[in-house]
Amino acid sequence: MRSLELERLPPDCTANDIVEVAEKDGGVIVEGWLSPPLLLQFNAEIEPWLAQHKGTNSGSDASDDFLGKKTRRIQGLTVKAPTFVDIMIDNRIVGFAETVLAPVGPSIILNNGEVIDIRPGESAQPMHRDDDAWNFANVTNPLMINTIAALVDITPAMGATLVAPGSHRWERDRVPAKNEIVACDLPAGSALFFRGDTLHAGGANKSTKHRRALSTGICCGWLRPVENSYTNTPIEVVRILPLRAQELLGYALYDASEVGGGYLGYHDMSDPKKLLT
Numbered sequence: 001m002r003s004l005e006l007e008r009l010p011p012d013c014t015a016n017d018i019v020e021v022a023e024k025d026g027g028v029i030v031e032g033w034l035s036p037p038l039l040l041q042f043n044a045e046i047e048p049w050l051a052q053h054k055g056t057n058s059g060s061d062a063s064d065d066f067l068g069k070k071t072r073r074i075q076g077l078t079v080k081a082p083t084f085v086d087i088m089i090d091n092r093i094v095g096f097a098e099t100v101l102a103p104v105g106p107s108i109i110l111n112n113g114e115v116i117d118i119r120p121g122e123s124a125q126p127m128h129r130d131d132d133a134w135n136f137a138n139v140t141n142p143l144m145i146n147t148i149a150a151l152v153d154i155t156p157a158m159g160a161t162l163v164a165p166g167s168h169r170w171e172r173d174r175v176p177a178k179n180e181i182v183a184c185d186l187p188a189g190s191a192l193f194f195r196g197d198t199l200h201a202g203g204a205n206k207s208t209k210h211r212r213a214l215s216t217g218i219c220c221g222w223l224r225p226v227e228n229s230y231t232n233t234p235i236e237v238v239r240i241l242p243l244r245a246q247e248l249l250g251y252a253l254y255d256a257s258e259v260g261g262g263y264l265g266y267h268d269m270s271d272p273k274k275l276l277t
């Protein structure tokens with residue numbers, strides 16, 4: 001019988017290593033993905049935003065239930081926590097996304113950069129697949145990849161991410177039994193990398209500590225992302241970012257003409273990149 005523990009890769013692993021294990025198990029843990037100085041800086045940047053957070057209020061009760069009424073989430077990280085830019089363009093996350101999503105399109109875009117601070121007393125989310133955000137898309141390949149990086153040491157009691165290893169290969173309606181789900185305990189800086197077709201959920205926080213993590217997701221370039229990066233990131237900020245970050249935030253014309261598709265994301269019938277020069 002296969003072990004239910006997700007495989008753990010060392011800090012110097014490559015995007016190909018991640019792709020290979022995720023192909024087999026649906027997800028994989030990368031130890032020490034975020035270095036201690038980067039982690040320190042990112043945590044300092046988000047602290048004031050968490051302190052002034054007013055609670056979950058997305059405008060929909062069902063959405064608030066899913067996001068977690070005792071959970072604080074922060075988007076717009078490029079502006080609020082500029083260290084996020086280095087995380088978003090890290091070779092491993094981009095390489096993982098490009099390889100997994102290559103069969104469904106020629107380019108990728110940021111789906112979300114989201115701090116998820118699960119507070120004590122929060123209940124577990126339902127197990128879900130991130131790909132189901134686009135349930136009308138009738139494709140079998142994953143449409144996105146996601147990462148959950150630990151910003152503090154995360155234990156199962158604090159609401160560690162729950163994953164059903166191998167569920168990317170299951171029939172869509174199969175419900176995982178309790179013994180098919182693992183809680184990913186993660187030391188600060190380590191991260192869970194997983195495909196959009198893998199069942200997972202934020203866990204219940206039964207501890208007295210905050211479960212603080214960063215979700216960075218990337219989807220294929222023709223989708224409407226979960227986070228609206230255009231409204232969350234003023235163009236003056238985008239102008240001074242590295243090219244890769246600008247592209248991930250949507251400042252590139254989507255061009256699938258070589259594979260029989262079309263063009264998406266024009267600005268005034270031109271490449272939005274031109275706005276940045």
Ligand SMILES: O=C(O)CCC(=O)C(=O)O
Binds near residue numbers: 116125148160200201
């Ligand atoms: O916070 C987590 O561990 C997972 C969150 C998640 O899956 C979601 O919000 O869709």
